Amino acid sequence: MGDSPLLVAGAGIAGLWAALHAAPRTVILLTGSTLGENASTAWAQGGVAAALSEDDSPALHAADTIRAGAGLVNPEAARLLAEQGPREIEALYALGAPFEREPDGSWALSREAAHSRARVARVKGDQAGAGILSALIAAVKAADHIEIREGWRAEALLPGADGGCAGVLARTPQARLVRIEAGETILAMGSVCGLYGVTTVPFTSQGQALAMAARLGAVIEDAEFVQFHPTAIDTGRDPAPLATEALRGEGATLVDRAGKRFMLPVHADAELAPRDVVARAVHRQVRSGRGAFLDCRTAVGGAFPERFPAVFAACMSAGIDPRREPIPVAPAAHYHMGGIATDLSGYTGVPGLYAAGECASTGVHGANRLASNSLLDGLVFGRRAAEACRDAEARTVKAGPAAPSPVLPAPALARLRQLMAAEAGVERDGAGLARLLCAVDDLEAKYGAADALIAARFVAASALSRTESRGGHFRSDFPQTAPGARHTRMRLDEACAAAPEPLLATGPAE
Template sequence: MAVSQEDFAPAHLGKDVDDVVILGGGLAGLFCALKLSPRPVTVITNAPIGEGASSAWAQGGIAAAISEQDSVEKHRDDTLAAGCGICEEKIVEQMTREGSARVHDLLSYGVPFDQDLEGRLKFSREAAHSQSRVVRVRGDMAGRAIMDALIAAVRRAPSIRVLEGYIGESFLGEGRYVTGVLARKRGGIERLVFPAKAVVLASGGIGHLFGLTTNPHEANGHGLAMAARAGAVIADAEFVQFHPTALDVGKDPAPLATEALRGEGATLVNKAGERFMQGVHPDLELAPRDIVARAIHNEIAEGRGAFLDCREAIGGKFKDDFPTVFAAANAAGIDPSRELLPVAPAEHYHMGGVLTDANGRTSLDGLWAAGEVASTGAHGANRLASNSLLEAVVFAARIAEDIQGLMPTPRSAFWNEMDEEPSLPSRRNSEEREAITTLRTTLARNVGVLRDAEGLKTALADISKAERICVRQSIKNMMVTGKIITAAALKRQESRGGHFRKDFPAEDPAQARRSYTTLKEVEALTAEALETA
């Protein structure tokens, strides 16, 4: 259940009841705030605005049916095919139809998408797309450029108040109605209460629950756990996408070797120089991500290694066309124009999340969700490349429109100065650090690219034991989300999309449907796992 304000009397109460509080400063959160303008909005973000957002790390771009050769119907069909039979078709139809308008919104905010000499958008092709429809910025810098433009627009908007360095811990609530957010100053113990007429959850993904990920450290699944603890329905939590080509150079998070490299002709080879995708899938390196990830996992597990060969397809153009990947490779002592890039699958995106409808409403009144923390049904079992940023802006805009229609005319956008409590020394101790290490190791080993019942039950038991020594709610939230993903994976006894069970390797037509769970059910499955551990 959501907690009540009375339970947190020591917390500092702001002077205002906000119209809207948005938890998360990534693409979905900032885009929603801008679309709500001039309605007063408070954006609460864990890290300095933009820095902890996975959106800023996105290299590919945004998929949208804009070119004359493309159509909404083709984009829709590609998305449904990648989703392995469990996408919500109406949601996909709406998302792909609104894509062009949202890209033009981003252009109006100053995003410098790549254009030709005549000012027309340039498009690239990525895996499982039937057309070139991904708009990019300097090859692999779309996420950073989009976030820079939105941050500048947010800074200019007097109706948007940004509070940086606050970690969401719990939702305030009365029954099924969410009435605000309880947050803690990062590095301190003092809590702040933010009452609100509407709360938008845009807290991002789950990457850093896994030992190998391409996500920033702030992608810890906090928002998903907050919603689950408040009683929200969680959907499709078992479907985790592992990017096939993270640079395997010992970095945490792992640098991403964008799929656009393979779109430009880069190939996957093992130590012997063999293209191991031959015979695996007719699309070779541009097969769906789950298939490529499992193929790479297999090469590494059998000792042959996996490498991305960009020498012939990209060569001397690498530094100019893919500066982000080039810099990451150089930092590891590799020149990708002349040397092979070692790669490995890494947690990249969570298709599951808090269940929402077409307007971003969750199963709790007063709470909306957008971006990676939400499960709209647009991605199904396996997200189509570059649909994540598209989904974020489409549903952030829909949420803003929904809230505007529900609330009366906004009051004047004026903010009083907030009295901040001084930061206190962190209470993080060695036991909690060990608990986090246990969580990340367990998920990577037992809830990764390949899964089975024994490993999943072991993971539930291990996470539950680690949870017992956690003190801070933010760390407990990480444990809760880890259990939700694991329990959902245990429930689905088949392989589909980003979820592969070694003990149920076939896709079961009878299970071609979305999954739903609550924290109550997850705790019951965890208790069973502990009994047999």
């Protein structure tokens, strides 16, 4: 077992679960803010998917995961996720996560889009993320093997003498840069969705882990696959509050301004179609001016405050009473299916470097994540990464020099977010993606290779290279799905070399 500290960067569900399961290994846990703040986990509403009922099985759960992933799911990853899921729910419940139970003691389960069974363990309707995170924080604070450093932000990885990772360069709450050497480092720092103009996650999630790992030689896989949640509450807020998919699982319908359901002719499963299908339909409704609204009046009605308190509060604060009127909705960047390529234990191929949770790509989500598999991903693969690091042979750690990422000024970041939404959103085309790459080139020439720009470059370059539509990636200039499924894998030099053709890049990007 490695005798140097294990460093975990990130304190969402994957980072906290990994830190807990690394015992007895000494863990240094870095979180860029107060523990629990700016973690996407806290904002998760629906719950955690697992085969917990008598009419369900891990095999069915894995099959649904593979089906939703549009040909790109790693079957072994799906099997592991589904088979280990019930154990993780039981462990969380034992830790104090307040999952709902039925009067007979069985699990209270919701059904969400593309699931063949009701299998989403929930917490007070839409409180799953907050309830789980609270239990995890309490456990981490009580664990003797974990040293928590709140307000310490990982800014770069330290290169090791063996070509691997030797820890991180971190910025303290006092803004000092401090080198922290570690035998192994687990990145659990969230997604790229904060790079979009409309998102349902903390906008601080800007692909930092992806950029840091890429600089050290890691492969970035399937970066083009961004999942857009179809029912963000459309009231102009940034980030946008979410109207959980569990509402549609309860029977809420999507309607236009005239009250007509628009999903019926789109897909046989209507509102419970796969997320990419629903997101595109909502996107087109909004773009056409016909509008998109989630009508919960019959399905939930007067029970809204008790059954879905977070959604109810978000609506009421915007002057919308969902008991009496439909909720205006629009798609918003919600989850990144791609990320740092890893094996099924979180290993990135860079000695000493692991990744877990949303910043990692095990292939478990493919081109379109199955609803409520995200928290389960953090649990299953966070634990596996921790166990791999706990049992790793000791490494001699000798760190080389490292520098923090350049800072992208607020106006430039705002411009990047606008461009990402416009050119790499629910629907893309080659010309728009080329314009986006040119804009990234211009911003990088002016401000340097900031993490946000590197992450945006991977998304745009990968999307430009995928000349088909599949899952969450829809090319209006290539609307068909190619007969053979393939992954997109790029290193940093390859992403930088993905220069757009000049003729493609013309147009009103500015």
